[in-house]
Amino acid sequence: MKAPLTRQASAWVYQGVWAVLTELFHVPSQPPALPGSQVLAMRPCDGWLRYRKVGFWIGLLATLLPISAGGLVILITRPGLAVAVLVPVFLVILGMSLASYVSLHLGYDTTWYVLSDRALRIRRGVWTIHETTITFDNVQNVKITQGPLQRLFGFSDLVIETAGGGGSGPHQQPEQSSHVGLLQGVEAPSVLREQIMERVRASRSAGLGDEHDTELHPASAPTNWSPAHLEALREISAHVARLRARA
Numbered sequence: 001m002k003a004p005l006t007r008q009a010s011a012w013v014y015q016g017v018w019a020v021l022t023e024l025f026h027v028p029s030q031p032p033a034l035p036g037s038q039v040l041a042m043r044p045c046d047g048w049l050r051y052r053k054v055g056f057w058i059g060l061l062a063t064l065l066p067i068s069a070g071g072l073v074i075l076i077t078r079p080g081l082a083v084a085v086l087v088p089v090f091l092v093i094l095g096m097s098l099a100s101y102v103s104l105h106l107g108y109d110t111t112w113y114v115l116s117d118r119a120l121r122i123r124r125g126v127w128t129i130h131e132t133t134i135t136f137d138n139v140q141n142v143k144i145t146q147g148p149l150q151r152l153f154g155f156s157d158l159v160i161e162t163a164g165g166g167g168s169g170p171h172q173q174p175e176q177s178s179h180v181g182l183l184q185g186v187e188a189p190s191v192l193r194e195q196i197m198e199r200v201r202a203s204r205s206a207g208l209g210d211e212h213d214t215e216l217h218p219a220s221a222p223t224n225w226s227p228a229h230l231e232a233l234r235e236i237s238a239h240v241a242r243l244r245a246r247a
Contacts, residue, residue, distance in 0.1 A: 027110060027126070027129070028110075031112040031114050031123070032114050032121050034119060036118050039114065040114070040116075040195070041114045041115075042112070043108065043112060044111055044184055044185025045154070045186065045187035050153055054153075056101060060093075060097055064093065067089060071085075071086045106126045110124065110125060111185075112124075113183050115199065118136060118199075119136060120196065121133045134181045136200045137241065139161070139200045140162060140238070140241070142160050142193050142196055142197060142200075143158070143161070144156050144157070144159075144189045145157045145159060155187050156186050156189040157186065157189075158182070158183040158196075159180060159181070159183075160180065160196070162180070
């Protein structure tokens with residue numbers, strides 16, 4: 001009986017904090033809008049939030065254990081000094097921990113992935129909001145990445161690579177690169193990847209150069225082209241996509 005009441009009280013407190021922050025900092029509570037049909041908006045899955053909470057508690061425990069051990073030594077050797085030192089330290093840790101815990105939920109609630117028939121838009125950030133739009137014309141590859149802890153919590157990440165990037169660089173995070181779109185916390189990555197690839201293939205100038213391109217337009221493809229011709233066309237298509245990405 002106590003656990004549901006505790007969760008309900010936490011939800012009320014969080015909803016109050018969320019309402020104040022959205023009003024104070026004009027944080028959008030709705031997903032970004034995209035023109036077109038077949039618009040699909042989604043957030044990261046609940047497993048992603050649980051994964052981040054576990055990381056939070058592990059980090060908090062790693063911080064508190066050495067401080068508590070040092071505080072115990074001070075308490076034994078100099079009891080008067082222990083109160084003056086430990087109380088402010090634990091108050092600071094408590095305040096920072098509460099702020100970090102709330103920011104986890106805010107980061108979850110402000111992360112959106114929106115797909116239309118022409119583009120993908122990613123929005124994330126609490127204090128500074130970042131929005132990235134990737135047109136399916138420029139998509140070259142969609143990768144699924146999943147580490148051991150991600151498997152444990154039942155989610156994966158999707159990395160969408162676009163033309164003209166050449167990677168995100170050795171010191172740049174994928175979500176900060178204009179040539180890479182990162183969708184974190186995807187519960188059914190294969191399904192979402194196929195939905196993205198269907199939109200890529202449906203785009204007339206997709207430029208992926210894989211076998212699906214010829215499947216989409218079988219009537220328009222000459223049957224007497226050699227593999228060298230097809231390879232040259234793929235290179236031209238990729239070059240045009242890179243020029244569009246730079247424009």
